Amino acid sequence: MSMVREGRAGTSPVRSPRAPRAKAPGWLLVLAILCASTAAIPLVYLVARTTDAGFAEFADTLLRARVLQLALNSVLLAAAVTGSCLVLGTASAWALTRVRIPAPRAMLLVSALPLAVPSYLAAYGWLVWLPTLDGFFASWLIMTAVCTPYVTLPVVAALRGASGELEAVARTLGRGPWGAFRSATWPRVRPAALAGALLVALYTLSDFGLVAMLRFQTLTWGINSAYGASFDRNQAALLALMLVALALTVVAGEKRFRGQAGQGTGRGRMPLVPAGRWVTAALALVLAAPLVGVAVPVAGLTSRLVEAQTLRELDVARLGEAIGTTLGLAVAGALAAVMLALPIAVLAARYRGRLVAAVEAVGFLGHALPGIVVGLALVFFALAAVPALYQTVVVLIFGYAVLFMPKAIGTMRSGIAAVPGNLVDVSRMLGLSPLQSWWRVTARLALPGIGVSALLVAISVMKELPATLLLRPTGTSTLATELWSRTTVFEFGAAAPYAATLVLLAAVPAVVLSGFRGVAKEDL
Structure with a gap:
C-alpha cells in the first residue's frame, strides 16, 4: 500500500489513515512502554522466583x-x-x-x-x-x-x-x-x-x-x-x-x-x-x-432449573450479591484494560519501527499467559512487593487488565488506524495541541472501537475462573466462583441458577457487540 495519497490539485500530499509515521513522540513512547511493562510483570516475577529456587530444585522438579x-x-x-x-x-x-x-x-x-x-x-x-x-x-x-x-x-x-x-x-x-x-x-x-x-x-x-x-x-x-x-x-x-x-x-x-x-x-x-x-x-x-x-449443556442446565427443589433452596440474596460483584468487576476490569491498552494502541496505529513493534508485542503477552499463571504470579508479587494489596480487589482488577489487554489493543488499534490522518493534521493547523487534537478528533471517531474493546474485556472478565479464584479478596464471590464451588462438591442443582445467570449476563454484551462492525477478526 502506498505510504501517501495525493490530495487535491495544488495541495500537498496527506497521509493515508493506514500510513503510520516513522517516529513517535517521546512522551507517548514512554507511556506505552510503561503500560506494556505491566503485562510482563507476571512472567518476570516467575523467572525471578525460579532463579531464586536454584538449578538443583528446578531440575529436581522437572524430572x-x-x-x-x-x-x-x-x-x-x-x-x-x-x-x-x-x-x-x-x-x-x-x-x-x-x-x-x-x-x-x-x-x-x-x-x-x-x-x-x-x-x-x-x-x-x-x-x-x-x-x-x-x-x-x-x-x-x-x-x-x-x-x-x-x-x-x-x-x-x-x-x-x-x-x-x-x-x-x-x-x-x-x-x-x-x-x-x-x-x-x-x-x-x-x-x-x-x-x-x-x-x-x-x-x-x-x-x-x-x-x-x-x-x-x-x-x-x-x-x-x-x-x-x-x-x-x-x-x-x-x-x-x-x-x-x-x-x-x-x-x-x-x-x-x-x-x-x-x-x-x-x-x-x-x-x-x-x-x-x-x-x-x-x-x-x-x-x-x-x-x-x-x-x-443448556439442556442439562434447564433440567436443573425447572426442579422445584432448586428454586425452593435458592439463596436469592447470595445470587444477587454474586451478580453485583460480577458486574462491578467486569466494568472495573474493562476500564483498567482499556486504560492500559490505549497508549499501546495509539502507538501501534500511528507509528512504526522496531521499538514500536516490540512494545506492541509485549502488550500482547497476555495471550500466552494462562489465567492461573497470572493469578499465581500476582499472588507472589503482591506478597513480596506490596503486601498491603494482597487479597484486595486492586490486584484482582490488575490481573484482569494483564490477561485481557490484548483484546483491547487489537480492537482499539484498528479503530484508531481508521481515523483519517488528514483530519488530525487539519486540527493541528488550526492551533490545537496534540492532546486537544486527540480528544476532539481521534477519540471521538475511534469511540466505537474503544467501546467494542471494553465489551470484549467485560465478557472475558465475567467468564474468567482461575485468576479470580486465586486473586479474589476473602469473602468475595462471582457467578463463576459460585458455580465452581458448588460443582466441585457435586451440588449441580444449587449451581444451576448461577450458571444460568452467567450465561444471560454474558449474552447481553455479546448481543450489543454483534451490532458493531469494527470488531477485529483476531478478537473473535
Whole structure:
C-alpha cells in the first residue's frame, strides 16, 4: 500500500489513515512502554522466583514422574483438541461456504454459539447428565466442541475473500470438491486456519475449570494443587513457568509454520456444490460443535432449573450479591484494560519501527499467559512487593487488565488506524495541541472501537475462573466462583441458577457487540 495519497490539485500530499509515521513522540513512547511493562510483570516475577529456587530444585522438579505426567497430559490434550478443531473447523467452514445447505446464515450463527459458553460451564452441563464423566476423552470431546468456532469463523472469512478461479480450474481438470479445495484453496486459507488453531492450543493449555471438573490432571491442575495444598511457592512457580514455556513454544511454532496468506488471482466465486444426499453429513459437520458444546449443556442446565427443589433452596440474596460483584468487576476490569491498552494502541496505529513493534508485542503477552499463571504470579508479587494489596480487589482488577489487554489493543488499534490522518493534521493547523487534537478528533471517531474493546474485556472478565479464584479478596464471590464451588462438591442443582445467570449476563454484551462492525477478526 502506498505510504501517501495525493490530495487535491495544488495541495500537498496527506497521509493515508493506514500510513503510520516513522517516529513517535517521546512522551507517548514512554507511556506505552510503561503500560506494556505491566503485562510482563507476571512472567518476570516467575523467572525471578525460579532463579531464586536454584538449578538443583528446578531440575529436581522437572524430572519428577508426576510433573512429567502432568506436562504430558497438557501437551496431549492440547495437541488432540487443536488437531480435531483444525479438521472439524475447516470442514464445517467448507460446508458453510462451498455446499448448498439450508439457511446458511442461520447455520453460521449457530456454529459460533459455543464461543458464548465457558468451558467449565459446558463441562457442568454434561456432568448433570453423566455425573461419572471424566478423563481424557471427555475433556477432549467437550473442549473440542467449545473451541471449534475459533477455527471455523476465520476460515469462513478467508474462504469468502479468496478467489474461486483456481479451485474452479482444478475442478475442470477432474479434481473432486475436496481435492480442488486441498490443492487450490487450502494454501490461501491456511494462515487463517492456523491462527485459529493457535487460539485453540492456548485456550486448552490454560484451561483449569473443565479439566478439574472432569478430573483430568494437567499442569493447571498441578499448579492449583501445589499452591492450595501446601502453599509450595517454588514448585507452583516452576510448574507455572513450564506452562508459559509450552504456550510460548506454541506461539513461536504457529508463526514459523503459518506462512503468508496467498492472494487471489481474480474475483471469481465458486458455485455451491449441491448437497443432495450428503446434506445430512454437511449439516452434521456444522452442528456437531454447537450440539456438544451448547445444546447438551443448556439442556442439562434447564433440567436443573425447572426442579422445584432448586428454586425452593435458592439463596436469592447470595445470587444477587454474586451478580453485583460480577458486574462491578467486569466494568472495573474493562476500564483498567482499556486504560492500559490505549497508549499501546495509539502507538501501534500511528507509528512504526522496531521499538514500536516490540512494545506492541509485549502488550500482547497476555495471550500466552494462562489465567492461573497470572493469578499465581500476582499472588507472589503482591506478597513480596506490596503486601498491603494482597487479597484486595486492586490486584484482582490488575490481573484482569494483564490477561485481557490484548483484546483491547487489537480492537482499539484498528479503530484508531481508521481515523483519517488528514483530519488530525487539519486540527493541528488550526492551533490545537496534540492532546486537544486527540480528544476532539481521534477519540471521538475511534469511540466505537474503544467501546467494542471494553465489551470484549467485560465478557472475558465475567467468564474468567482461575485468576479470580486465586486473586479474589476473602469473602468475595462471582457467578463463576459460585458455580465452581458448588460443582466441585457435586451440588449441580444449587449451581444451576448461577450458571444460568452467567450465561444471560454474558449474552447481553455479546448481543450489543454483534451490532458493531469494527470488531477485529483476531478478537473473535
